């Protein structure tokens with residue numbers, strides 16, 4: 001492990017890193033920072049929660065001069081929440097250097113953004129749709145941009161942002177550095193890389209399994225109509241500090257968060273149909289702990305970094321393995337442990353097996369939590385609260401009544417009554433959720449490997465993320481890599497018969513590995529005022 005002092009960074013950047021509490025660089029940071037500082041293009045892949053933001057943020061900030069009054073760096077993210085979060089981290093990293101950065105995303109008052117732009121930020125962090133709006137209004141000019149980062153590039157493609165990204169990048173000078181980061185690199189990413197990156201260096205920090213190593217992964221087989229009961233019991237049994245529950249559709253998320261509230265849980269929902277103010281409020285409440293269950297669509301699957309998320313629960317299985325990896329990666333971050341549970345209906349077992357195969361990780365089957373376990377879990381929490389109060393609170397005012405009660409009643413009886421009261425038994429209100437169709441396994445042509453998208457012989461062979469002891473990836477064997485001709489983008493994704501950057505992947509050279517798909521998936525109308533999505537995704541993958 002390297003310390004940050006080993007990189008050639010200016011004191012003000014180092015100071016900011018120290019202030020953030022980072023002591024050692026994570027593997028992706030150790031490898032990416034020196035390369036990024038040279039200015040070469042870069043594709044960075046590393047497990048969720050291992051510090052990819054700082055891996056591009058630190059070099060990016062290092063290269064900007066404080067006096068600059070133009071936009072010199074552009075970071076694109078697929079979701080608004082991620083734009084806000086990345087902007088925050090960039091803000092913290094550039095604090096002492098005095099670099100200005102600004103998030104630009106849909107749903108926020110454009111006037112406010114224009115006022116922000118007048119302060120001449122050097123770094124813009126934005127979602128593609130709103131960025132284009134500003135470009136069209138001429139409130140953002142990209143003529144001086146020297147560095148572009150595509151965070152979660154594969155997701156941006158899946159959301160149908162390809163054309164927007166193309167239009168944006170056409171306006172950025174050719175002489176620039178382009179970096180692309182994600183935990184997963186499905187083959188379609190190569191199309192983007194070939195178009196927009198020049199001889200990129202690949203940095204992959206991926207051990208055998210793609211998902212982060214500190215996540216305990218389990219599933220329970222549960223019929224659709226029993227899922228809600230299973231969820232309540234699971235939450236009671238595990239008593240998460242903070243949990244994210246993923247539902248498949250916006251309707252599901254609405255129904256689920258309402259149902260959880262009805263049962264007395266402190267939960268709220270997040271999805272793309274809420275107003276930006278509502279989305280921001282929910283995220284704020286979750287970050288500050290005033291709600292402890294966030295129910296969300298895949299809008300929260302990528303990149304979000306909320307410390308204290310101990311549990312991720314897939315109430316519905318995600319459509320594909322990439323999404324699984326990103327969803328569960330909301331826990332087990334920055335060296336902490338986490339737990340991921342997935343609910344699988346009997347007809348979805350095959351889909352779970354596919355996820356296991358692609359992520360190369362066995363997911364442990366566990367029985368449905370029993371009522372007794374749920375009650376025991378709740379009682380444990382009550383007992384912990386009680387002991388905490390015992391140790392930390394001022395109790396003198398209560399002692400008189402306590403002595404009186406103890407004279408009258410048996411102490412065990414008395415404490416049991418107090419615990420019952422504190423546990424706050426939940427109302428067993430009847431909950432009816434609209435059933436979701438089971439996810440079907442879709443044929444995935446060729447061998448799918450989430451670890452693709454790197455050069456065959458240059459893999460990293462050290463530890464994967466912090467805290468993991470597993471060995472690194474050595475060599476590549478992506479065979480053909482046809483992702484899937486019938487997947488969620490309507491079957492027009494088209495595969496690569498052979499991939500390969502720098503012409504050295506088995507069976508293909510860079511020039512020879514042409515993209516064979518038709519571009520139809522991007523030919524659709526952009527919804528009014530909204531951000532663009534692929535049509536297939538809209539109905540089957542509605543976030």
Ligand SMILES: Nc1ncnc2c1ncn2[C@@H]1O[C@H](COP(=O)(O)OP(=O)(O)OP(=O)(O)O)[C@@H](O)[C@H]1O
Pocket residue numbers: 021022023024025026029046047048049050051052053054182183302303304305329330333334
């Ligand atoms: N060197 C470091 N030491 C300690 N903590 C770090 C270090 N670098 C980053 N972190 C912290 O780790 C957390 C995860 O970082 P980040 O969000 O960049 O992960 P990521 O790799 O982008 O994950 P994802 O794939 O989910 O987007 C953040 O809270 C960040 O502040």
Ligand SMILES: [Mg+2]
Pocket residue numbers: 052053151303
């Ligand atoms: Mg990230």
